[in-house]
Amino acid sequence: MAVLEGSSVGGSRTVSGENIPPKTGDDSGSTELEGDNEEGILRIGEVTKVAGLTARTLRYWEEIGLISPIDHVENRERRYSVAVLERIDVIRRLQEVLGLSLSEVKAVLEQEDRLVELISRYRKDLDSGSRLVMLTEAKRANEEIVRRLDERLSEIGRFRMERVERGQRIEALIDQMLRDIAD
Numbered sequence: 185m186a187v188l189e190g191s192s193v194g195g196s197r198t199v200s201g202e203n204i205p206p207k208t209g210d211d212s213g214s215t216e217l218e219g220d221n222e223e224g225i226l227r228i229g230e231v232t233k234v235a236g237l238t239a240r241t242l243r244y245w246e247e248i249g250l251i252s253p254i255d256h257v258e259n260r261e262r263r264y265s266v267a268v269l270e271r272i273d274v275i276r277r278l279q280e281v282l283g284l285s286l287s288e289v290k291a292v293l294e295q296e297d298r299l300v301e302l303i304s305r306y307r308k309d310l311d312s313g314s315r316l317v318m319l320t321e322a323k324r325a326n327e328e329i330v331r332r333l334d335e336r337l338s339e340i341g342r343f344r345m346e347r348v349e350r351g352q353r354i355e356a357l358i359d360q361m362l363r364d365i366a367d
Contacts, residue, residue, distance in 0.1 A: 226265070245286075295328045
């Protein structure tokens with residue numbers, strides 16, 4: 185995820201609060217994230233362990249289109265690319281930090297996916313006319329993400345203000361009660 189991806193320090197990544205070391209070419213020491221011994225491929229159990237989610241949650245997120253396995257052969261375990269960990273981190277941040285519903289998360293991710301697709305096409309296409317169209321579309325996709333985030337932040341601000349006002353009314357009632365008791 186280009187715009188909403190997690191942080192990285194010194195080649196390692198932080199995904200869902202967990203520091204993930206970079207994979208090296210040295211196969212002598214295995215890591216939990218090596219999956220089926222294929223570079224960057226994780227079994228569902230490995231994803232759930234690192235991300236702190238249940239397999240049912242991953243399957244549900246797959247059903248509603250938030251994540252996708254790289255393959256799912258019948259009677260075999262789902263397998264995911266390591267990139268799914270970043271996507272899970274984004275999903276959780278959108279839910280936990282901004283309080284977005286899964287349908288709202290999906291809408292943001294669709295715009296983000298569109299933005300990533302446009303950037304990829306932009307890098308491949310040398311025609312300046314096509315590039316201008318792609319940049320315009322990318323700008324619109326990014327503006328839609330910002331609009332959704334601003335809308336949510338505005339809702340949070342209104343809710344906060346209501347709580348502050350309620351607190352002030354409660355404080356006034358307490359003050360009044362204390363004055364009545366003192367009299």
